[in-house]
Amino acid sequence: MILMICVDDKNGMLFHNRRQSRDRALIGHILHLTGAGTLWVNPFSQSLFPETGDTRLLVDEDYLLKARPGDYCFVEDRDVSGFTDRIEKIILFKWNKVYPADTFLTLDLSLWKLTKSEDFPGYSHEKITKEIYVK
Amino acid sequence: MKKPGVRISVLLLLLFLTLTACAYPASEYASAPRENTRSGITEAPFSIADMAPYSGEPYIVVNDNIPYFSEEDFTDQSYEFYSPLDELGRCGAAHASVGLDLMPEEERGNIGHVKPTGWQTVKYDLVDGKYLYNRCHLIGYQLSGENANEQNLITGTRYLNVEGMLPFENMIADYVKETGNHVLYRVTPIFQGDDLVASGVLMEAQSVEDKGGDILFCVYAYNVQPGISIDYATGESALAETAKDTSASGETSYILNTNTKKFHLPDCSSVQELQADNREYFTGSREEVIAQGYAACKRCNP
Numbered sequence: 176m177i178l179m180i181c182v183d184d185k186n187g188m189l190f191h192n193r194r195q196s197r198d199r200a201l202i203g204h205i206l207h208l209t210g211a212g213t214l215w216v217n218p219f220s221q222s223l224f225p226e227t228g229d230t231r232l233l234v235d236e237d238y239l240l241k242a243r244p245g246d247y248c249f250v251e252d253r254d255v256s257g258f259t260d261r262i263e264k265i266i267l268f269k270w271n272k273v274y275p276a277d278t279f280l281t282l283d284l285s286l287w288k289l290t291k292s293e294d295f296p297g298y299s300h301e302k303i304t305k306e307i308y309v310k
Numbered sequence: 311m312k313k314p315g316v317r318i319s320v321l322l323l324l325l326f327l328t329l330t331a332c333a334y335p336a337s338e339y340a341s342a343p344r345e346n347t348r349s350g351i352t353e354a355p356f357s358i359a360d361m362a363p364y365s366g367e368p369y370i371v372v373n374d375n376i377p378y379f380s381e382e383d384f385t386d387q388s389y390e391f392y393s394p395l396d397e398l399g400r401c402g403a404a405h406a407s408v409g410l411d412l413m414p415e416e417e418r419g420n421i422g423h424v425k426p427t428g429w430q431t432v433k434y435d436l437v438d439g440k441y442l443y444n445r446c447h448l449i450g451y452q453l454s455g456e457n458a459n460e461q462n463l464i465t466g467t468r469y470l471n472v473e474g475m476l477p478f479e480n481m482i483a484d485y486v487k488e489t490g491n492h493v494l495y496r497v498t499p500i501f502q503g504d505d506l507v508a509s510g511v512l513m514e515a516q517s518v519e520d521k522g523g524d525i526l527f528c529v530y531a532y533n534v535q536p537g538i539s540i541d542y543a544t545g546e547s548a549l550a551e552t553a554k555d556t557s558a559s560g561e562t563s564y565i566l567n568t569n570t571k572k573f574h575l576p577d578c579s580s581v582q583e584l585q586a587d588n589r590e591y592f593t594g595s596r597e598e599v600i601a602q603g604y605a606a607c608k609r610c611n612p
Binding site: 183184185186187190191193194196197198199272274275276279283285298299300 | 369371375472473476477478480481483484485487488523524525526527529569570579580583585
């Protein structure tokens with residue numbers, strides 16, 4: 176599976192069980208990336224994808240267990256450190272801001288190889304950085 | 311620039327609040343019964359005595375992250391309100407229903423002429439940007455467009471401004487921009503006795519239309535600066551004794567990231583994202599830590 180995760184400057188993901196931020200341009204970017212592929216989310220993230228175009232959106236609490244190779248998984252509130260054997264690629268989106276945080280990305284990215292980094296403008300974010308990591 | 315309709319609404323609200331508050335002496339104004347206004351000019355039932363002393367985190371959760379708002383505080387209309395200065399010239403609670411129409415369309419202007427209580431212009435090398443104090447907006451400019459309003463500016467450390475308050479303002483701003491919804495937001499500076507500098511600020515927020523679904527917090531942010539001791543009665547400051555000791559001996563305390571081989575100052579924002587397994591403490595000279603194979607962090611430039 177291919178993980179897509181958003182973090183702030185301190186690798187934060189959530190505060191008080193709520194997402195730190197969102198960006199409609201990022202959602203469009205994600206749907207462009209997934210194309211006609213499968214995008215898994217859990218109910219927590221479902222409302223971010225009211226329209227999915229060609230993308231096949233699957234919503235399931237156990238999506239990290241059900242995703243198959245090549246499927247995309249958008250992760251906001253899950254600890255993915257127990258799924259490293261199943262992760263083919265990580266697409267990390269950096270907000271380039273600091274938000275309050277009490278839940279952090281637990282993956283040690285130093286164990287992964289950064290293959291690509293690029294910036295694009297968001298709707299409410301001046302710059303979002305996309306980093307792609309592979310094993 | 312705010313839209314005219316919002317300005318008019320704010321003026322009407324202020325007129326209403328003024329009329330309803332006039333029966334109370336200035337010093338009691340902040341404690342006026344809530345029924346005088348639904349916009350929450352009563353103080354949150356909060357005591358600094360209940361707060362743990364600063365221990366390395368810029369903010370702590372209060373009341374399980376549940377704001378002290380009342381049902382009547384909520385409205386899907388934007389407004390902003392700033393308490394009158396007290397007899398010592400200090401700010402009181404500021405609160406707003408933050409909506410798109412309240413947010414500024416222009417860059418923030420100069421606020422250098424405002425001198426909040428306890429204001430001192432003082433610089434330290436270990437402070438990000440050198441200046442210990444910032445004029446801290448209670449309701450951040452990015453949320454309200456309120457610029458040089460003396461009822462909205464307190465003397466706050468750089469650390470409070472950037473590490474304590476800005477992250478929460480960012481969270482609210484993004485949510486409002488993306489959803490068009492409102493966030494009820496109140497920031498209360500907490501002064502002890504007749505102190506001229508606040509010990510910290512209580513920040514409360516709840517998204518309105520989704521009833522706190524996306525924004526819900528209640529935190530206390532410390533008005534401290536690591537490495538600096540502050541006299542809150544006057545605003546005077548000095549290098550903390552621990553910092554003096556190390557600088558006098560040519561030694562400095564650093565935080566090492568054993569994973570990236572970078573070294574940081576203790577108050578560097580990068581330190582907070584350091585995993586415990588990768589963190590080590592080091593006291594010595596800069597040359598010594600570099601000799602051990604570490605490179606200086608580009609963020610704090612130790």
